[in-house]
Amino acid sequence: MRSAAFRKEGSFAALLVAPSLVVLVLTTTFPLVYLFWSSFQNINLAMPFLDGFAGLDNYRRMIGDGGFWHSIGLTAIYTLATVVLQVAVGLGLALLVLRIPAGQWMFRIVAILPIVLAPVVVGLFFRTLMFAPNFGILDFVVRWLGLGPVNWLGAPTPALVSVIIIHTWQWTPFAFLVLLASLAALPPDVYEAARIDRANALQRFWHITLPLIRPALVIVVIMRAMIALSAFAAIFAATGGGPGTATEILNLYAYRTSFVTLDFGYGSALAVALLVLTMIVSGALFYMRTARTS
C-alpha cells in the first residue's frame, strides 16, 4: 500500500485518462442511452402508428415471453457447455502436450489458427464443409465410422451440439495456450516433494496442479464466459438460430426481434437484458476470483 502522493498526480492522471475517456464517452454514451431509451418505447417499424412511450411494457412482456425464456435457457446451456468443454479439453490437451518430449511448438502454432479466424468464416465453413449432410467431410467421416447419418444442423439437439462444437473448436486453443503456459510455469520442486510424499499421479493433479493453476483457470472461465455470452457471428452463419429456434441464444433472439421482426423497442429491451445478464455473470465470477485470492 505504498503510494506516491504528489500534488500533480491527479491532474497528470486526468490528462492521461482524458483522451480515452472522451472517446469512450462520445462513442458509447449516446448508443447506451439510446438503447435504454428505446427499451422503454414502442418502436415497431411494422406498426409505426403504435410508437410511443411504453414504460415497462417491454420488460413486462419479456416475463411472459416463452421465446425469451427459451433463449435464456439456450444461452445458459451454450455458455456452460462451451466453457466447461473449453476448460476440460484445453486442460487435458495442455497436460498431454506438456508430457510429450518434443514437438510442443507444433501444437502451439496449430492452436493459434482457430483464434485468428473470423467467427463468421468459421461458422460458414463448419456449416457446409464440415457438417452439411451428403457434403460435409465430418458427415462423411461419421457415416464411414458407421455412426451416422447425423443430421448435424438440421435437427434441434444435434444443431445445438454442433454450434457448441464450433465454438469449442474455435476457442479451446485459448484455454489450451493459457493453461499450457501456467502449467509450464509451475515449480518442479513441488512435484518432487509430492512424489516423495508418495502422491500418485491423480493425487498430484488434484491436490497440487489444480490449486496451483487455479488463478489461470478462473481467468479462463471468466473470459470464456463473457465471450460465450456474446457469441453471435458463428451461430448466425452456421444455423441462423435454427432449426426452429433450437440454437437461438439471447443475442440472436435480440437480433431477430430488432432486425427481422423490426420491433426495435422490444429488441432493445432484450439487448439490455443480455447486457445485465453479462454483467451479473462476469461480476459474480470476478467476485469469486477476488474473494478467493485475497
Added chain:
Amino acid sequence: MTERRTTSLGRRTVLKGAASGLAVLAAPGILTRRARAQAQGMDTSSFANAKIDWRQAEGASITIGVTPAGYFNNLDAVLPAFNQMTGINARLEMTPPGQIRQKAVLDLSSKTGTWASHAADPMYYDLYVANGWVDPLDLYLGDAKRTDQAWFDYEDILEGWRGSTSIDGKPYGMPFDGEATVQVYRKDVYAERGLKAAETLEEYVANAKAVHDPGNRLWGAALRGFKGAGQNMYIYPSIFREFGGEWFDGERLVVDSEQALAALDWYVQLLTTYSPSGVENWNWPDIADAFGQGTLGSYIDAHSSAAVIADPAKSKVVGKVAFARWPKGPSGKRCTSIWNWSFPINAALPEKEKTATWLFLQWAASKETQAATSHAFPGAYKRSGVNRTSLWNDEAYRAEIAKLGDNLIEATTQSFAEDTDVDWRPRLPQWPAVGETMATAIQATLVGQASGKDALREAQARIDGILKG
C-alpha cells in the same frame, strides 16, 4: 471496384474450353474485359426516342443497394452507359443477401437517404408504405416531364409483378428481375421410370416415390427447408393456396386453418420421406447444388435456378433437365410465386436525386436494358428473369432461355400467365415478423420439434400478438 466485378461469370465458359492450364490463366481476363467493354458500349440510341430530357438530373449521385447475383452483375456492367447518357453518377452497392433487407430498413427508417433505391423484396412494400418511406411511383409515371409513358410502356411489365409492387393500386416499386416457381426434374430419370411431370401434388409425391433410391444416392424430391420468410415461407404459401387456404378471415390473419395444417402435413411428409437428411437447412442454392450433383429426382423452386444447374462448371446434369408448372393442389389451383427484385424510390431523397433515381428505374426496367442484360449481354451469364411480357415473347430471348432446359420457356410463361396469385403470401406491414413466425413454425414441425397442429396454433397466437401490437 464495380467495374472489375462484372466479369467472373464470363470466365467460366472459357475455362470449359481451355485445355492447358497456362492458357487458361491468361485467357479469361482478356475475354471478360472485352465483354465488359462491349456491355459498356450498349446501344443507347433507342433511349433518344423517349420524349424526356435524360440529362435533367445531371450531376446527381445515387447509390443503389443490390446483392450479389448474376442479374445485378450484368446490370452493373451496363451501368456506365446510363451514367454516360444521363450525366448521373449511379453506383451499385453489393450487400450480402442476408443483410440487404436489414440494411435497407435501417436506412429507410432513419431517413438517411443513403440508398436512393435498393433491390427490394415485394413483401416489404406494405411496411415501406405504412411508414411513408418510399414514394408512390404514379407521381413519376404520370409526370410527362420525367416519363414518356408511351415509350416506357409500364403495362408491358409482367402483371403479377406490377401487382406485387403496388399497394391499393398504386405502384411503389419497379420490378427488375423475377421468377416463377416451377417443377424441375430429371428427364432422364423420369423417362427411365416411365414418369412424366406431375400434374397434381399427389402425382408429385408418387413421382418422388418412384424415383427415390437413397441407396444409390438419388432422393425423390426437395423443397426449401431453411427457416426464413424468404426460405420455407416462400414455398409453403404456394402449397397453402393450392390446398385452398385463405390467409384472411375478414380482417384477421389465420394461419392455423384446416387447409394450413393439411398443406404443412403434405410439405413435412414429402420432405421427411423423400428428401436427403439436412434438407431442413437447405435454401435454394443447396437444392440446386444437390440437383446439380445428380442426387435429386426433382424439386420445385424458382425457374432462375436453371442457370446454376445448366452450368457445366458446377452441374453434372446439364442436358438432363426439364421443367413444368407447379402441380395442382387439391383445390385444383396452381400457385406460383410472384417474387421479383424491384426498385423503389427512397422518400427521404432531395428532389433532384429522386428524379435521378426515377431515371435509373426507367432505364433499368426499359426493354433495352432488360435485353442488354439478358440475351444481348456479351458475357456468359444471360438473365432469365426479365420483367417484360414483350421480351418473354421475343424470339431471341426465348431461344437463349430455352437452352437452359426442356420446356422452361413454356412452363415459365404459362405460370406467369395463369398461376400467379396476388394472395400468394399475406400482404401486410408486419410481414417480416409474420413471415419469420410462420417460418419458425414450419421448420419446427419439419424437424419434429413440435406437431404441425401445435406449431401452427402457437404461430397463430404469436401472430395475433404481433398484429395487436
Added chain:
Amino acid sequence: MSDGKGRVTLRGIRKDYGSFQALKGIDLDIEAQEFFALLGPSGSGKSTTLRVIAGLETPDAGTMTVDGQDVTHAEPGERNVAMVFQNYALYPHMTVEQNIGFPLRMDGVPRSQIPPLVLEAARRVRIDHLLHRRPGQLSGGQQQRCALARAIVRRPRLFLLDEPLSNLDAQLRLETRVELKRLHRSLDVTTVYVTHDQEEAMTIADRMAVFLDGEIVQVGTPDDVFNRPDNLAVAAFIGSPPMNLLPGRFEDGAVILAGERIALTHRSERAAGDVVAGIRPSHIRVAETGVPARVVLSENLGETMLVNAEIEGRPVKVRLPEVRRIGDGETVRLVFEPNHIHLFDPQSKRRID
C-alpha cells in the same frame, strides 16, 4: 555538485496508512556529510522515513528541511537526492551506460558531457568494463554497483541507500560494505542508509537512529547505541544475541540478581528499588562461584561458544571466549562483570545512569 552541505532535519513527521501508523512523529537531525544509518526491524518505519526524505512519500504531518530550506512538499526530482533501491530498480531496457547516464540526461546535461561523467562514476565502482551490457546480463553484485554508479554520477547532496546489501550473498556483502564506506569518504556526501542488519549499521555508520514501531528509540553513534542503550527496547534489540535482561533490585550501590549481590562501583547515589539489569552475553563468565544456572544447550560457534542457560527459569545467554565441554543439564555458576551491567527503570523503561 557536492557543495559540502546536506544537513537534513525532520520534525514531527507522521505517516498513516489507513489505521496503521507507520511513523508516529519522527524528529531527526542528520548532519552534513554524515554517514547515517536507519536501523530497525521490518515494519519499524525506517524505510518509510527514507522515502519521506527522498520525497517518494508525503508525510501527513511534520516538516522536513534540507540545509534550512523546507522541502516537505518538494517533488523527488527537486531535492537533488539519489537513491539505491533494495532491488536496484535498474532500467532493464537500457545498457549500463544508459542507466548511469539517465539522471544526467534528465538533468539537462549536454549530451557530449555525459560519457566522461558516466565513465568516471563507473570507474569508481569498477564496472567500467561492463558499460555496454544490459542489467539482465549482470550478476547481482554488478547490478548493485551499477545502481550505485547511477546514484553517484550526478553528485547529489543526499545519497539514500535502501537495504542495498540485502540481495547479495554473505561474502560479497562484507566486501561491498567496506567499499561503500570508502565511497562515502571519497564523495563526502550526506548518506542515509537503511538496514535491518545491526552489524552493518554498526560497522558502516557514523551515527544511527534505531527505529521501533514507527518511532525512533535512540539516536547516536554505534558506540553509544551499543554500549549505552537508552532504553530497554534498544537494549533488547541491539547485539547478537542481544543483552540478557534480568529483573533485580538496586540497593546501596549494588544490584541483587537471583539472590546474588553484585556491587556496582560506579553507581551509588540512587535510592533503593526494583530495576532491570542488562548484561551482554560476552560480559558473563563461567566461574567456580556466582549465580547458579542450569545449562539448556551449548552451541559451538567455532571460535567462541554460546551457552543457553536458565537462571530461576529465565533464559540467559553466555558467550564464552573459548570452546569447552559443558554438558546439557549441567549446572554452572555465572559471574557478571560489574562495570558492564546496565540498569533500567522497569516503569519508564529508561536507562538509569
Added chain:
Amino acid sequence: MAAANRHKAARLRRNIVLYAAAGLLFFVWAFPVFWAVVVSLKSETEVLAYPPRLFFEPTLLNYRDALVGGFSILPSFTTSFIVSGLTTVLTVVLAVPCAYAFARLRLRGKKWLGFYTLVTQMVPPVGLVIPYFLILNRVGWLDTYQGMVIVYLTFSLPFAIWLMVSYMEDIPREMEEAAFLDKASRFQALWHVILPQVRGGIAVTVIFVFLNAWNEFLFAVQLGGNTVRPVTVAMYNFVSVEQTLWAKLSAAALIAMLPMIIIGFAAQRQIVKGLTVGAVKGGGRR
C-alpha cells in the same frame, strides 16, 4: 539390465500413446483449416462431389478469381488494412497512457471509470448497430473510414486498456521512483522508463486489436458500403442470391485470413503472452 530395458520399453509405449493422443487432437484442430485449403484447390463440381475426394486435380483458379477476378477481394484488402491499421494506432495511442493512469496513478473515481470501460465492452453489438447508424448518419460518416474506425475504437479501446493495465502493473514501482529521483518528470518517466518496458505488452495489444478489427463483420456490413468494404464482407460476394461458390469462397476466405494467419504464426509467442497475461500472474513477475 533387464530392468533397464523394461523401463525403456515402458517409456517407449508411453510416448507412443502420448503422441497418438496428441496427434489425434492436433488433427482435430488442424483439420478444418486443412480442409478449407483442400476445398479451395478444387473446382466447384469437385467440391460438391460425394464422397469427398482427397485426391483430385488441384487448381489455382479459385485463387486467381479471388485475387484478380470480377469479385477480387484485393480492394477490400486495402480497406481492411486501412481500417484495422488506423484503429490499432489510435487505440494504442489512447489506451497506453490511460492504462498507465489506471494502473499507477491516484485518480478520483478511478474505480468507476474502470467499471465503465468494462461495461462498454459487454454491451451486445446488436443493441449498438442502430444508434451507431443514427450517429454516423448525423455526422455524415456512414461508409467512411473515420466512421468505421470510431466504431471499432469503442470495442478495442476498453479491451486495450484492460490488457495494458495488466502489463503496467507488472512493472515494479521502484522503476518510476528511481526515475523521479533522477529528475525525470512524470511524463519523462512514462516515456523513457515505463513505455520501453511494456513494449511486449504494446505488441500484444497491437496484434489483438488488429485481429479483432480485421475479423469484424456485423458493423462492417451495416455501417460500411462501397467505400468501406472490409474483407469479411467482400467474401460474401461469393455467396450470391443464386448460389454459393464454395471453392472460391474458401479461397477468398483463406486469402482474407492470410494476414491474420501470418501474424498468428509470426507473433505466436506474443499472442500466447497476451492470452495469458494476468492469468499466470502470481507465478512471478517476468
